[in-house]
Amino acid sequence: xxxxxxxxxxxxxxxxxxxxxxxxxxxxxxxxxxxxxxxxxxxxxxxxxxxxxxxxxxxxxxxxxxxxxxxxxxxxxxxxxxxxxxxxxxxxxxxxxxxxxxxxxxxxxxxxxxxxxxxxxxxxxxxxxxxxxxxxxxxxxxxxxxxxxxxxxxxxxxxxxxxxxxxxxxxxxxxxxxxxxxxxxxxxxxxxxxxxxxxxxxxxxxxxxxxxxxxxxxxxxxxxxxxxxxxxxxxxxxxxxxxxxxxxxxxxxxxxxxxxxxxxxxxxxxxxxxxxxxxxxxxxxxxxxxxxxxxxxxxxxxxxxxxxxxxxxxxxxxxxxxxxxxxxxxxxxxxxxxxxxxxxxxxxxx
Amino acid sequence: xxxxxxxxxxxxxxxxxxxxxxxxxxxxxxxxxxxxxxxxxxxxxxxxxxxxxxxxxxxxxxxxxxxxxxxxxxxxxxxxxxxxxxxxxxxxxxxxxxxxxxxxxxxxxxxxxxxxxxxxxxxxxxxxxxxxxxxxxxxxxxxxxxxxxxxxxxxxxxxxxxxxxxxxxxxxxxxxxxxxxxxxxxxxxxxxxxxxxxxxxxxxxxxxxxxxxxxxxxxxxxxxxxxxxxxxxxxxxxxxxxxxxxxxxxxxxxxxxxxxxxxxxxxxxxxxxxxx
Numbered sequence: 001x002x003x004x005x006x007x008x009x010x011x012x013x014x015x016x017x018x019x020x021x022x023x024x025x026x027x028x029x030x031x032x033x034x035x036x037x038x039x040x041x042x043x044x045x046x047x048x049x050x051x052x053x054x055x056x057x058x059x060x061x062x063x064x065x066x067x068x069x070x071x072x073x074x075x076x077x078x079x080x081x082x083x084x085x086x087x088x089x090x091x092x093x094x095x096x097x098x099x100x101x102x103x104x105x106x107x108x109x110x111x112x113x114x115x116x117x118x119x120x121x122x123x124x125x126x127x128x129x130x131x132x133x134x135x136x137x138x139x140x141x142x143x144x145x146x147x148x149x150x151x152x153x154x155x156x157x158x159x160x161x162x163x164x165x166x167x168x169x170x171x172x173x174x175x176x177x178x179x180x181x182x183x184x185x186x187x188x189x190x191x192x193x194x195x196x197x198x199x200x201x202x203x204x205x206x207x208x209x210x211x212x213x214x215x216x217x218x219x220x221x222x223x224x225x226x227x228x229x230x231x232x233x234x235x236x237x238x239x240x241x242x243x244x245x246x247x248x249x250x251x252x253x254x255x256x257x258x259x260x261x262x263x264x265x266x267x268x269x270x271x272x273x274x275x276x277x278x279x280x281x282x283x284x285x286x287x288x289x290x291x292x293x294x295x296x297x298x299x300x301x302x303x304x305x306x307x308x309x310x311x312x313x314x315x316x317x318x319x320x321x322x323x324x325x326x327x328x329x330x331x332x333x334x335x336x337x338x339x340x341x342x343x344x345x346x347x348x349x350x
Numbered sequence: 351x352x353x354x355x356x357x358x359x360x361x362x363x364x365x366x367x368x369x370x371x372x373x374x375x376x377x378x379x380x381x382x383x384x385x386x387x388x389x390x391x392x393x394x395x396x397x398x399x400x401x402x403x404x405x406x407x408x409x410x411x412x413x414x415x416x417x418x419x420x421x422x423x424x425x426x427x428x429x430x431x432x433x434x435x436x437x438x439x440x441x442x443x444x445x446x447x448x449x450x451x452x453x454x455x456x457x458x459x460x461x462x463x464x465x466x467x468x469x470x471x472x473x474x475x476x477x478x479x480x481x482x483x484x485x486x487x488x489x490x491x492x493x494x495x496x497x498x499x500x501x502x503x504x505x506x507x508x509x510x511x512x513x514x515x516x517x518x519x520x521x522x523x524x525x526x527x528x529x530x531x532x533x534x535x536x537x538x539x540x541x542x543x544x545x546x547x548x549x550x551x552x553x554x555x556x557x558x559x560x561x562x563x564x565x566x567x568x569x570x571x572x573x574x575x576x577x578x579x580x581x582x583x584x585x586x587x588x589x590x591x592x593x594x595x596x597x598x599x600x601x602x603x604x605x606x607x608x609x610x611x612x613x614x615x616x617x618x619x620x621x622x623x624x625x626x
Contacts (some may be wrong), residue, residue: 052520073526085517089539098535099525146525 002063078147257319267314421578444507466501546615
């Protein structure tokens with residue numbers, strides 16, 4: 001087990017700074033998810049921790065020890081790749097054993113470790129099979145077993161579930177959460193899928209264009225996003241954000257925060273609009289509603305409204321977020337926030 | 351109607367294939383047939399395809415008409431040495447070109463391709479002079495040294511290795527494997543089909559090589575089979591085709607044996623798509 005510290009990390013590709021002066025501490029034993037759109041630098045960050053593409057400048061510390069100059073194989077790190085990267089000519093057993101052999105673990109111990117790990121991931125009957133005869137999910141397990149057997153202090157995972165079908169992905173998500181609980185090791189998980197991030201993370205690190213936008217547990221990130229990017233990246237559909245020209249302010253609200261109905265209702269902001277699209281998802285329905293303010297996505301447990309129908313939309317005061325000129329969210333205890341509330345109060349946009 | 355059309359189409363296809371096979375296999379059958387005929391039969395017109403009594407004695411005659419055991423072992427030593435040395439050179443070279451980024455790598459690779467394009471006939475005089483300068487004319491070395499590297503092999507293996515996902519190497523590095531171990535335990539086993547193809551091509555071209563040993567050798571002690579068989583013709587006044595063909599069959603047999611062992615791997619090399 002170990003914490004990871006990145007100090008003043010810069011990574012340059014062909015004279016172009018992909019990551020500049022980044023600082024991040026990943027807590028010991030936590031499940032940390034690096035998330036962001038593609039090209040945001042999350043995989044670059046992971047590969048720097050692994051030592052596969054070392055940083056241009058700055059330090060990487062694992063368990064308090066500077067590993068900036070240590071070879072990948074000696075950092076006490078294991079990594080699971082998106083395409084699993086299983087050695088195709090070796091059997092499952094040889095795949096799992098390879099790292100142990102290189103680390104000169106005695107044979108008897110090796111056999112014992114391989115047996116117990118393969119039991120854990122449910123590969124016991126497949127030890128002598130070649131990877132080409134395994135299904136996607138089984139290959140994923142081989143990759144996991146190969147990482148686990150080395151008893152690393154840190155697990156790195158680079159979009160390990162993205163090659164699996166939707167059903168298996170959900171199942172593996174739960175298995176990974178259980179695995180983390182059982183091992184208690186530091187997990188660093190990279191994904192572009194915010195649902196994966198929300199469902200698995202103890203802490204989410206959200207990145208964009210090589211800069212960390214916010215580090216927080218999922219619920220904190222959801223309820224108090226630090227800026228517009230975070231507010232719109234996390235959550236499906238994303239937060240509705242609109243600029244009110246006459247008041248010169250930007251406010252936002254989550255799709256499920258608005259109430260809709262056939263008659264006007266209580267709320268700080270009230271408006272009405274026409275339903276343009278309707279997505280019935282089962283337990284809830286998502287309506288796209290065109291109002292004089294903007295077009296909003298609104299999620300409701302009520303599925304009785306139809307396309308082309310005009311409905312009233314109201315937003316409760318406590319569910320509204322305000323953003324400043326720099327797209328940062330304005331804290332609810334600041335005076336600026338109260339000013340904005342006053343400006344919006346009692347307006348009807350219809 | 352459509353069914354009979356289909357049959358006609360199919361038959362034409364088979365006929366064309368049969369024709370093609372005949373074109374390729376006929377000289378081969380002709381060689382075997384001639385090797386079993388009497389001298390008289392070889393001169394008969396119209397030519398006979400099936401000998402009246404198979405003359406296996408021709409093989410004995412061919413084998414005894416010169417130091418054939420020496421020729422054979424020379425051929426074997428030369429060909430095997432060439433393949434082993436080529437593998438030692440081309441595997442690291444191809445791996446380097448495929449998987450390492452270093453300054454001048456594309457320039458060096460284009461030099462390799464250039465070497466691939468220069469015909470041996472252009473370089474044989476300077477190489478001959480160099481070899482005689484070194485005073486190794488009486489050994490097998492002049493038939494081995496010029497072929498220590500194999501530009502085609504480097505090219506083929508490089509293309510093959512370039513398809514291997516980078517993550518495999520990275521996973522091995524994280525598994526604390528040395529660069530040599532990555533090459534030996536992961537890359538080489540994965541490239542078996544390509545290596546078999548390269549080895550077979552190399553084997554065929556050097557086992558059958560006639561021009562180079564003809565230039566480089568001046569005594570029976572260092573001659574390979576190809577040159578030895580051509581000597582059969584020169585020892586007699588008239589061409590003993592039946593004996594020459596028996597010699598040729600002896601020459602070809604090892605190639606057939608090697609091909610039987612490698613054919614599966616060779617097919618694999620050309621259809622390789624990798625494990626995803």
